[in-house]
Amino acid sequence: MITFTIFIIDDEQSIRQGISYGLKKIYNTECFSSAEDAIKAMEKNTPDLVLLDVGLPGMDGIAALRIIREKYPDVLVVMITAYENNETVITAMKYGAKDYLIKPIHMESLKACLSKVLETVKLKKEIRGLQERYIKENIPCFVGESDAIQDVIQIVEKVAQSVDTPIMITGESGTGKELIASAIHYNSPNFQGTLATLNCAAIPKDLIESELFGYEKGAFTGAAKGGKEGLIEQAADGTLFLDEVGDLSLEAQAKLLRFLEDGEYYRVGGTRKHHVQARVVSATNKDLNSMIQHGLFRLDLYYRLAVIRIEIPSLNDRREDILPIAKHFLVEFSNKHNKPFTAISDNAEDYLKNFQWTGNIRELRNLIERGVLVGDGPDLLLRDISDIGGIMGLATLPRIIPNGALPPLPDEGIDLEELEEHFIREAFKKAKGNDTKAAQLLKMNYYSYRYRRKKIKGLER
Numbered sequence: 178m179i180t181f182t183i184f185i186i187d188d189e190q191s192i193r194q195g196i197s198y199g200l201k202k203i204y205n206t207e208c209f210s211s212a213e214d215a216i217k218a219m220e221k222n223t224p225d226l227v228l229l230d231v232g233l234p235g236m237d238g239i240a241a242l243r244i245i246r247e248k249y250p251d252v253l254v255v256m257i258t259a260y261e262n263n264e265t266v267i268t269a270m271k272y273g274a275k276d277y278l279i280k281p282i283h284m285e286s287l288k289a290c291l292s293k294v295l296e297t298v299k300l301k302k303e304i305r306g307l308q309e310r311y312i313k314e315n316i317p318c319f320v321g322e323s324d325a326i327q328d329v330i331q332i333v334e335k336v337a338q339s340v341d342t343p344i345m346i347t348g349e350s351g352t353g354k355e356l357i358a359s360a361i362h363y364n365s366p367n368f369q370g371t372l373a374t375l376n377c378a379a380i381p382k383d384l385i386e387s388e389l390f391g392y393e394k395g396a397f398t399g400a401a402k403g404g405k406e407g408l409i410e411q412a413a414d415g416t417l418f419l420d421e422v423g424d425l426s427l428e429a430q431a432k433l434l435r436f437l438e439d440g441e442y443y444r445v446g447g448t449r450k451h452h453v454q455a456r457v458v459s460a461t462n463k464d465l466n467s468m469i470q471h472g473l474f475r476l477d478l479y480y481r482l483a484v485i486r487i488e489i490p491s492l493n494d495r496r497e498d499i500l501p502i503a504k505h506f507l508v509e510f511s512n513k514h515n516k517p518f519t520a521i522s523d524n525a526e527d528y529l530k531n532f533q534w535t536g537n538i539r540e541l542r543n544l545i546e547r548g549v550l551v552g553d554g555p556d557l558l559l560r561d562i563s564d565i566g567g568i569m570g571l572a573t574l575p576r577i578i579p580n581g582a583l584p585p586l587p588d589e590g591i592d593l594e595e596l597e598e599h600f601i602r603e604a605f606k607k608a609k610g611n612d613t614k615a616a617q618l619l620k621m622n623y624y625s626y627r628y629r630r631k632k633i634k635g636l637e638r
């Protein structure tokens with residue numbers, strides 16, 4: 178059941194109380210004796226509808242109407258006036274009031290007016306509720322606090338609304354392009370349609386056309402008896418997602434272009450023209466500019482696909498997102514693998530923050546899952562995520578320093594980091610700067626070695 182909130186603004190207490198009493202079984206109501214108070218309260222709790230008296234002390238009803246319509250365009254306003262003055266009514270309608278009622282208010286006509294005016298909001302709310310369920314069920318959580326990712330989220334919400342606009346998502350591998358594509362689909366008015374994905378890199382070149390456009394029976398050997406509908410047809414009134422679009426052959430590019438130009442296409446082996454309306458979203462981690470320059474990607478197709486382009490920055494360029502995303506994965510994988518992880522240790526946090534993420538979020542996700550699997554919790558430790566050697570068996574190597582071979586710990590203690598730095602410098606020299614060799618000399622995981630080496634003065638490169 179959808180419940181609506183109605184603000185009642187009138188300076189006469191008896192009217193406020195009367196209306197509120199009459200409506201309380203059907204709506205949530207809140208009463209205000211001045212427009213100023215009501216507008217202030219809207220910052221915290223936005224109503225669906227405002228019943229607004231025209232003659233108010235302080236800010237009058239018309240002035241309040243203008244402010245409410247401008248600040249909260251989704252809030253409906255119904256005016257209440259003490260006497261029928263055509264001019265006021267016309268002004269109120271001009272500024273966007275939905276209806277007006279003349280005092281004394283009859284409860285039945287008020288209820289009829291509200292139910293009529295709220296009908297469209299009800300429909301919108303029902304659809305929104307349904308859409309939220311789709312979003313929850315279909316899109317994994319999208320985490321990110323950096324300005325760059327907040328910008329991406331804002332653009333997605335905006336462009337998702339216009340289903341005719343083709344969108345191209347670019348970014349390095351593992352930055353979340355596919356996730357953004359599904360966010361676009363499920364936030365669009367076509368969310369109930371199909372999100373049909375063609376992975377242009379994974380499908381053999383000569384099958385792409387039939388996957389995309391479908392085929393008629395007997396189109397080629399091995400074709401299904403009754404023919405088959407293509408992804409474009411499935412995506413009708415939905416979204417066609419062309420993943421890795423940079424991998425399309427020039428031949429397929431030409432056919433796709435024809436479809437994008439007029440929405441028309443033929444099934445493979447068919448003579449009947451088909452027409453489909455589908456939003457097209459594409460993604461690639463390839464440098465299309467350079468491909469265009471080398472004649473490997475059609476410029477005209479690029480213009481068709483990238484009417485809006487969303488570039489997702491690499492994780493290294495938005496380091497403030499690393500920890501929130503890591504924590505999100507920690508919770509996800511602790512639940513999945515039934516482990517007791519609740520936090521990330523300071524060292525491990527440092528390590529993650531400074532890591533060079535070549536595989537972006539996918540790499541971070543894998544690293545955290547591995548850490549959750551090998552570690553014991555409740556804290557995720559540096560060794561859980563950096564000591565891959567442990568997993569591969571290096572930890573079980575025989576100890577190379579027999580007891581007593583090193584001096585005992587002096588009373589004043591030692592600086593362990595200094596010792597570590599000393600040996601890393603030695604290994605660096607011996608391995609002539611080769612990270613893999615140096616890491617082997619120290620029986621360290623390559624990444625842990627590189628991470629530590631980079632912290633040492635003179636060896637940062």
Ligand SMILES: Nc1ncnc2c1ncn2[C@@H]1O[C@H](COP(=O)(O)OP(=O)(O)OP(=O)(O)O)[C@@H](O)[C@H]1O
Pocket residue numbers: 317318319320321348349350351352353354355356357461462502505538539542
């Ligand atoms: N901001 C984010 N918050 C949470 N998870 C994310 C985020 N971005 C990406 N992911 C997750 O990271 C993984 C990789 O994302 P995705 O597959 O969308 O990347 P991609 O850019 O399509 O990579 P590729 O170019 O290799 O295909 C997925 O499991 C995805 O759910």
Ligand SMILES: [Mg+2]
Pocket residue numbers: 354355420
């Ligand atoms: Mg992808």
